[in-house]
Amino acid sequence: MSKVSLTIDGKKVEVPPGTTILEAAKSANLRIPTLCYLPEVQAIGACRVCLVEIEGNKNLQASCVFPATDDLVVRTNSKKVQEARKFTVELLLSAHPQECLTCARNLKCELQRLAEEMGIREVRSVPAVRDGLPGDSAGRGAVCAGTRVRYLHRAGLRG
């Protein structure tokens, strides 16, 4: 079967058709952070932490559900991506119970780890988003994404 060829962070990547950008990046040893992505379960594209920038595309896209196609040029860590990702994590934290010290997932938690990696030292109140995250097409679900991620965390399905 012929492969699709795209560029991610300046690297040429070839993957089978039907591969997502997240999987394509992974195959090239490029890490894109995720929260709601569960490889063994249908991707829901809910948390928006895996946003990437695609050349010629005005809006950032969730890489866990966006298909890799020929000639895409993808940036996984541009300033725009970093800012939107940080805002997403802040939004999730602002709607999250501050219970790390007593939580069973303390120190094994991806949300906690991402917050640390992004230098988020305090949880500020982020206003509810109705029209989308900065640069994100999917205003859909910015708020309910928090609920879904909380559910996954609580259910122990995601760190």
Ligand code: SF4
């Ligand atoms: S799930 Fe993670 S961020 Fe949430 S309370 Fe537990 S350790 Fe803290």
Ligand code: FES
């Ligand atoms: S990991 Fe892609 S939207 Fe959550």
